[in-house]
Amino acid sequence: MNTPPGGGMARRSILTGLAAVASLGLAACAGPDPLAQQAAAGDNKNYIAGDGSVQEYAAESRGAPVALSADLYNGTPVSSTDWAGKVTVLNFWYAACAPCRVEAPHLEALYQEFAPQGVLFYGINVRDEKPTAEAFERTFGVTYPSVQDKDGKVLLSMTRFVPPQAVPTTLVLDKEGRVAARILGGLDKSTLKALIDSTLQA
Template sequence: MPQNPPTALATSSTAPPSRRRFFQLSALSGLGTFALSACASNDSLARQANAGDNKNFIAGDGSVAQYAKAERKQPVVLSGKLFDGTAVESAAWKGKVVVLNFWYAACSPCRLEAPRLEALYKEFKPNGVLFYGVNIRDREPEAAAFERTFGVTYPSMEDSDGGVLLSMTQYVPPQAVPTTLVIDTSGRVASRILGTADQGTLKALISDALAGK
């Protein structure tokens, strides 16, 4: 496996879990293949976060996977801290749909999708949907500047040490920045978007999770 991450990732050539739906939002030619793995040692993005270096972001190909209930793994267990020091525990998410978005300030696709995520956060907030960013690189000043610039009002966890990212590799490896995960009311990952989130598609995925699909 190459030491330096490629500019784009494709989903693995090995058979992924069966899906109720699979959307391919865009096709990119010349993409390398990556084996999806629940092991942090085999997850490229996890290694990058753990290294704490300044490599370029790993771009997703825009693919969307929605996992059938029978195929979903065990409920997510993680803990983190917001930039203001507030503790975040997944145990508090019981009965809630949760959206996790992995990002950092210098990531150009993250800037593109930020207004979309904010719009969906405002739309679904009355339904009790929780949104959290997971910032894998920045310190508070950089993250706060990004949020001011793009009008982001939902909170983000500070994850420059890769703790939250590494926790997620046992469920559905993010493998790209940005990656957006939708967690169902049972705490299990219901869907994943690798790369820039399309607003309409993410809305549909959140709506399905709210409906118990």
């Protein structure tokens, strides 16, 4: 089929115009409240879904305690050595991940329920700068602290249990700091409650 004179140029012009429109659309998303814009876009920013599987690990198969150190968003250092004798919940998240937004109120409710029993909760944020993380916490009423892990050091140290990109993932650590249970993907509140109860009673 012969190309009409100027047809190739016309197609290039159309493609260039479409690219310009797309660029304007992306530029419009850059604003002072990235959380709200990402939530509205619903694109999940490269979210790779976990399958929602739940794994519990028998005490004899839990291996060595988790070893990590990092800083909270407020600059306070935190270390796994501080968790000795405590059941600890670690939730890996970032603001633009839709399942993270869904489960945030459940995690906060469980934190409020179990904090009197000494259970610790920490978020591990794998992508966000402080303003974005804080906007998320305000939006969803999250009051437990989060570690800033944009450099991926904590995630890298936990790849045995947390596949890179498979966020959210939630871990329950026993009183010796070993992983007792894992939820890969968005969590069910009643399931996480049962896992925490089971780990407390062990």
